[in-house]
Amino acid sequence: MKRALPILVLSVAGLIPLWRYEPSTDTSSTTEVAAPAPSTSASGGSSSQVVTGTTVNTEKGPVEVEVTFDGEKITAVRMLQQPNHPQTTAAVPKLIARTLEVQSADIDTVSGATITTEGYKESLQAAIDAKGV
Numbered sequence: 001m002k003r004a005l006p007i008l009v010l011s012v013a014g015l016i017p018l019w020r021y022e023p024s025t026d027t028s029s030t031t032e033v034a035a036p037a038p039s040t041s042a043s044g045g046s047s048s049q050v051v052t053g054t055t056v057n058t059e060k061g062p063v064e065v066e067v068t069f070d071g072e073k074i075t076a077v078r079m080l081q082q083p084n085h086p087q088t089t090a091a092v093p094k095l096i097a098r099t100l101e102v103q104s105a106d107i108d109t110v111s112g113a114t115i116t117t118e119g120y121k122e123s124l125q126a127a128i129d130a131k132g133v
Helices: 004-020 086-102 114-131
Strands: 039-043 046-052 062-070 073-081
Touching (some): 062 114, 073 086, 073 114
């Protein structure tokens, strides 16, 4: 009986954070930009084409990328929509750098941002497919 009371108190104390936990329902993105369909612009003799990937709805929120191509080369990637989450914010520069390095959507998952990485890769692949690379 002497052990039952401390065990009960500690059990209740351990469950309080679980009872108070409220999952995030905020699905707004940090950046929302309406992007047009693929467009081509000429500047200085080279043609750049900006292609928007599909919006991928993930558990954490929507993910959408915009890819700039110079011919067949990916020259820039910009997140149009991303989950409002610290791990996502930290992962985005890594995802973009890796994309520019390998020039494809075949990139490694960023630890701690698996859901965002999968959405990013799907949107990126859609943009690449739309470009026809």
